[in-house]
Amino acid sequence: MNSIIHTKRIAFVGAGSMAEAVLRGLIERGITTPGQVFASNRQNEERLQELRERYGVEASCDPVVKRERISSADIVVLCMKPKDVEASFDELKPMLNGSQLLVSVIAGLTIRKIEILLDTQMPIVRTMPNTSSTIGLGATGMSFSESVSEEQQELATKMFEAVGMVTAVPEDYLEIVTGLSGSGPAYVYYFMEALIQAGIAGGLDENEARRLTMQTLLGAVHMVERTGEEPAELRRKVTSPNGSTLAALQTLDRYKFPEAVAAAVFSSAKRAKEMGAEIAPHIR
Ligand SMILES: NC(=O)C1=CN([C@@H]2O[C@H](COP(=O)(O)OP(=O)(O)OC[C@H]3O[C@@H](n4cnc5c(N)ncnc54)[C@H](O)[C@@H]3O)[C@@H](O)[C@H]2O)C=CC1
Numbered sequence: 064m065n066s067i068i069h070t071k072r073i074a075f076v077g078a079g080s081m082a083e084a085v086l087r088g089l090i091e092r093g094i095t096t097p098g099q100v101f102a103s104n105r106q107n108e109e110r111l112q113e114l115r116e117r118y119g120v121e122a123s124c125d126p127v128v129k130r131e132r133i134s135s136a137d138i139v140v141l142c143m144k145p146k147d148v149e150a151s152f153d154e155l156k157p158m159l160n161g162s163q164l165l166v167s168v169i170a171g172l173t174i175r176k177i178e179i180l181l182d183t184q185m186p187i188v189r190t191m192p193n194t195s196s197t198i199g200l201g202a203t204g205m206s207f208s209e210s211v212s213e214e215q216q217e218l219a220t221k222m223f224e225a226v227g228m229v230t231a232v233p234e235d236y237l238e239i240v241t242g243l244s245g246s247g248p249a250y251v252y253y254f255m256e257a258l259i260q261a262g263i264a265g266g267l268d269e270n271e272a273r274r275l276t277m278q279t280l281l282g283a284v285h286m287v288e289r290t291g292e293e294p295a296e297l298r299r300k301v302t303s304p305n306g307s308t309l310a311a312l313q314t315l316d317r318y319k320f321p322e323a324v325a326a327a328v329f330s331s332a333k334r335a336k337e338m339g340a341e342i343a344p345h346i347r
């Protein structure tokens with residue numbers, strides 16, 4: 064099914080957490096081979112060495128190698144931080160051509176801005192993945208520029224489906240996707256940290272608290288998936304009248320838990336939009 068990706072050379076520009084999450088997912092799940100993958104950054108040779116050793120990919124920051132590999136790639140994946148976009152794009156511009164597919168994972172950066180900054184009408188897929196792509200359980204929102212063909216839409220969808228689930232959304236919704244699933248893993252880890260700390264404060268040893276926390280989250284997620292029941296219904300089943308869960312939920316409500324989560328999601332979305340606006344601010 065994924066043979067279509069096997070034939071494509073993929074170049075990652077930016078070699079940080081998100082690039083690693085996607086390339087590791089693609090390689091470990093056999094969606095592509097290390098020989099088809101190139102990764103580059105500005106100057107951190109130590110990091111590139113790490114990627115070479117871990118995944119067997121080619122990785123270089125040598126300008127000549129970079130130019131050769133990026134300009135001959137079929138898919139170029141933009142994985143730098145928003146603050147590095149302008150400098151990186153200046154370098155990248157002469158390496159791109161209309162027969163390539165450009166994929167961006169950069170929070171907040173619109174397709175229109177990419178087109179203007181790179182002075183291109185080449186096909187562009189704007190995505191918002193998350194770090195769980197590393198283990199094939201990513202969640203990616205995706206939008207396409209007008210020049211993306213149906214076949215290229217399918218290719219990009221398959222590439223990210225290989226590392227998790229994909230949903231295509233109108234571009235304006237990618238910020239809320241950032242707030243929900245892009246940043247989302249961090250909220251879950253934060254929640255886990257808090258549960259573990261509470262367990263320890265109550266007298267459990269760290270390992271016990273950690274195991275109980277993990278199984279609780281895993282079990283709850285699988286319950287939603289397998290029973291098909293709504294989270295609210297499953298919550299009701301845990302909550303005995305006048306019982307301990309009710310006491311806990313009332314406490315969470317007193318701290319405005321749902322409002323806090325919603326405010327966090329919207330803060331992330333707002334910040335993503337701001338980061339996009341801060342890139343080449345003269346372009347609207
Ligand atoms: N970390 C996450 O959970 C997610 C990140 N993203 C997006 O992914 C992008 C990368 O984020 P991370 O991987 O977390 O950042 P990171 O800091 O781990 O990696 C950024 C990489 O870009 C490289 N870089 C900087 N300037 C460059 C240049 N001029 N040319 C080439 N490479 C250059 C850096 O050396 C580094 O390898 C960001 O735009 C972020 O918005 C999107 C979804 C989730």
Ligand SMILES: O=C(O)[C@@H]1CCC=N1
Nearest residue numbers: 170241245246247335
């Ligand atoms: O924190 C960030 O800006 C990026 C975007 C979503 C997850 N990490």
